[in-house]
């Protein structure tokens with residue numbers, strides 16, 4: 001089946017799923033998880049993926065990340081088929097898994113240095129992203145000195161520092177307390193707007209999906225075809241500036 005297309009699928013960070021099929025094996029029997037899923041996500045769009053536990057949300061995100069391979073079909077990024085991982089995509093998990101022996105700044109710079117950026121340039125870019133997530137005062141702190149929300153902010157800075165076109169988030173706020181979660185939802189909305197990335201977010205939280213996404217992809221666990229629901233609600237306002245948090249681009 002082909003789900004509807006919204007906007008411009010040719011902008012940077014556009015993702016096309018073409019007839020994606022994926023099964024696992026359970027007790028010797030095939031367990032179909034994704035059945036012929038086709039969907040176009042435009043560059044800069046924010047898409048939330050929701051559905052009951054076990055419906056295939058994480059599997060779809062892993063396919064998009066290139067961490068899992070499909071049985072059939074293709075993932076295209078900016079029109080080109082992708083198979084493995086690539087720097088145009090960054091993944092953020094529920095736990096940021098920071099390196100405990102490195103400071104905040106070093107954690108963010110680490111991935112850049114591994115990719116060959118000279119130390120000074122890596123630190124400069126890391127500093128900009130640490131500032132973006134509001135942690136400039138904590139550049140020299142170690143992960144053990146951070147709260148859960150702060151650690152997740154570092155994880156977001158680390159992902160953004162590689163300047164991906166597409167941010168893939170798997171329950172990124174799932175481990176945080178309710179208040180921190182609300183703050184972080186606003187942070188994510190602001191970052192998504194400022195960084196002009198495509199955001200694909202797996203969440204259990206329907207309110208979060210509606211707050212953050214342009215469209216919500218609803219998967220089912222029983223083989224019912226997925227649905228895509230556009231979100232068209234009044235935008236919440238930033239509590240500091242009074243601006244609408246989610247501005248359309």
Ligand code: ADP
Nearest residue numbers: 024025033051052053054055056057058059060
């Ligand atoms: P969700 O993220 O929606 O909870 P998942 O994508 O994690 O769902 O899993 C979808 C289904 O695929 C589940 O039934 C799960 O048990 C199964 N599954 C996921 N990964 C594997 C795997 N590596 N091997 C076997 N079964 C798997």
